[in-house]
Amino acid sequence: MRTSLLFLGTGAxxxxxxxxxxxxxxxxxxxxxxxxxxGVQHKLVGSGLGLSRVAAVLVTHLHGDHVLxxxxxxxxxxxxxxxxxxxxxxxxxxxxRYLFESFSSLHFDPGDSLEVHEVRGSEELxxxxxxxxxxxxxxxxxxxxxxxxxxxxxxxxxxxxTRPLNPEGFGFRCHVLVHDSTFSxxxxxxxxxxxxxxxxxxxxxxxxxxxxxxxxFHISSRxxxxxxLEREARRLHPHSYAAxxxxxxxxxx
Ligand SMILES: [Zn+2]
Numbered sequence: 368m369r370t371s372l373l374f375l376g377t378g379a380x381x382x383x384x385x386x387x388x389x390x391x392x393x394x395x396x397x398x399x400x401x402x403x404x405x406g407v408q409h410k411l412v413g414s415g416l417g418l419s420r421v422a423a424v425l426v427t428h429l430h431g432d433h434v435l436x437x438x439x440x441x442x443x444x445x446x447x448x449x450x451x452x453x454x455x456x457x458x459x460x461x462x463x464r465y466l467f468e469s470f471s472s473l474h475f476d477p478g479d480s481l482e483v484h485e486v487r488g489s490e491e492l493x494x495x496x497x498x499x500x501x502x503x504x505x506x507x508x509x510x511x512x513x514x515x516x517x518x519x520x521x522x523x524x525x526x527x528x529t530r531p532l533n534p535e536g537f538g539f540r541c542h543v544l545v546h547d548s549t550f551s552x553x554x555x556x557x558x559x560x561x562x563x564x565x566x567x568x569x570x571x572x573x574x575x576x577x578x579x580x581x582x583x584f585h586i587s588s589r590x591x592x593x594x595x596l597e598r599e600a601r602r603l604h605p606h607s608y609a610a611x612x613x614x615x616x617x618x619x620x
Pocket of ligand 1: 428506528
């Protein structure tokens, strides 16, 4: 199966940044969006993917940096396309309320094109042909990770924001792992306090679950030079890369 990944935003919250979390994942003919950081619709249009082909948005949690691009995305699709193509939105409890209270305040009716699935914990979903599993993460609020099937038992795994999970019992083979790496190991106490991971912890988890490629993600703006985190991660996982906005990856499996 042909799979491609386009990072639309890779950073942690920072004033004025347009690098908020969002990843476009195309698997077969299905385009999924992982998180929906502020400004994501401009990036989808600018990168040529457009808005109409997004079949589903997989939201990890209701922190603003991961979700503030979602209401504008839904609204613009409704303005541009009549009827708007169907869109599934998956996320933790509270997502429906956030969306529909926002729509109501904006005097906007998304119509029948929008389906919201609230998920608690582990579930297996089928979204427009894509096999999607959810994994509960360990963050300050209820948060979901996602494993998207690539055929066979390999997956693209998207685990952010979170402390590292226990690899035993994780249960997924990740060909590609996109993992929270907000901090360096030198800021380990901060990672623990704010329920994020260090690059070293991400690499340790990637090695433990046999991931081929690790992308360090949700990187704090305190690391102007992201190669510091890359070097840190490569001590435990040689195929570690700090994600950058507009980085693309193509896989043929
Ligand atoms: Zn968060």
